[in-house]
Amino acid sequence: MSNADPFVTTFHRWIDVFMNRSMRRFIHHARERGLSMSMIGALFHLNRKGSAGVTDLGDHLGVTSAASSQMLEKLVQQELILRTEDPADRRVKQIVLTEKGCHVLEEGTRARQGWLTELSDSLSDEEKKQITTALNLMISKANQLGETVQEKK
Amino acid sequence: MSNADPFVTTFHRWIDVFMNRSMRRFIHHARERGLSMSMIGALFHLNRKGSAGVTDLGDHLGVTSAASSQMLEKLVQQELILRTEDPADRRVKQIVLTEKGCHVLEEGTRARQGWLTELSDSLSDEEKKQITTALNLMISKANQLGETVQEKK
DNA sequence: CTATATAATTAAGACGTCTTAACTATTTAG
DNA sequence: CTAAATAGTTAAGACGTCTTAATTATATAG
Numbered sequence A, B: 001m002s003n004a005d006p007f008v009t010t011f012h013r014w015i016d017v018f019m020n021r022s023m024r025r026f027i028h029h030a031r032e033r034g035l036s037m038s039m040i041g042a043l044f045h046l047n048r049k050g051s052a053g054v055t056d057l058g059d060h061l062g063v064t065s066a067a068s069s070q071m072l073e074k075l076v077q078q079e080l081i082l083r084t085e086d087p088a089d090r091r092v093k094q095i096v097l098t099e100k101g102c103h104v105l106e107e108g109t110r111a112r113q114g115w116l117t118e119l120s121d122s123l124s125d126e127e128k129k130q131i132t133t134a135l136n137l138m139i140s141k142a143n144q145l146g147e148t149v150q151e152k153k
Numbered sequence C: 001c002t003a004t005a006t007a008a009t010t011a012a013g014a015c016g017t018c019t020t021a022a023c024t025a026t027t028t029a030g
Numbered sequence D: 001c002t003a004a005a006t007a008g009t010t011a012a013g014a015c016g017t018c019t020t021a022a023t024t025a026t027a028t029a030g
Helices: A006-032 A037-049 A054-061 A065-077 A099-121 A125-144 B006-032 B037-049 B054-061 B065-077 B099-121 B125-144
Strands: A081-085 A093-097 B081-085 B093-097
Touching: A006 A037, A006 A099, A006 B006, A006 B037, A006 B099, A006 B125, A037 A054, A037 A065, A037 A081, A037 A093, A037 A099, A037 B006, A054 A065, A054 A093, A065 A081, A093 A099, A099 B006, A099 B125, A125 B006, A125 B099, A125 B125, B006 B037, B006 B099, B037 B054, B037 B065, B037 B081, B037 B093, B037 B099, B054 B065, B054 B093, B065 B081, B093 B099
Parallel strands: none
Antiparallel strands: A081 A093, B081 B093
């Protein structure tokens, strides 16, 4: 990979470390809960967006509305989401996370928390401050990019 | 989750942004290639470790050696990995990435490159330098933790 | 009002990935 | 040398997720 930009190169190395150390734990945890990738994606999406329709979610995940509907039915059965009729257009369903759904996401987050806490502990206050500033900068810049992203209300 | 540590809180927000903007593209791209999550995990693992055995890889991915063997067979057929006999112990197979395998990983990386480039372009040189430093700090600290978190059963 | 479009669901079936169990080959222990 | 352990493969079948097609309900256009 002939990329000269040290920012980009470092970012890629960072992804590698992060995926292996943190994300893997999260995914493993979710799998043990019986959640598929699509389900995880749906929960994340709902957490970000607040609410969505069946077809919207399917589009986001790259599957048909039928597949989306079937998957959401399972999440409803597990009480991770709530599926209600949109009063403005009664053909569409409004999907939102239940408290239990939020909780599951938080648990997943905690599954990687061990590593994150270790990482945090190995950093001085000064270093943490520096990194926090850098991450916040990226978050804010990222949010300014591509208006494809609607703010989570 | 009311976590007082601003580093941890910011980190979580960053994960949210990163997963949605960058990782999703990568996964989508891999899926289009016909690569399952396990396959992606295997390729990443091989890229990091250089080589591994069938059972090792299965353990890493959380599946049986049978499942690992079947999945690796597909990767061999796609010429993404090379499977050779270990001369030191002829029962074990040494799995390594082929050049094509490396290439596929790079392509996946490029799939998210668009976003990363955009992000990079929206940052000043000073900001990039600052973030690069912060990321390098985390990478180095992370690598010091549990050196190689390789829990052998 | 009628015809058409849209959102969601359901059913049937294709396909992929996983598991267990049986099997082969090789190594190690006694 | 023989017996047990280990690494990998293969086969059979369970299970999950996807797709297409048909169906219901609602909204909108002419």
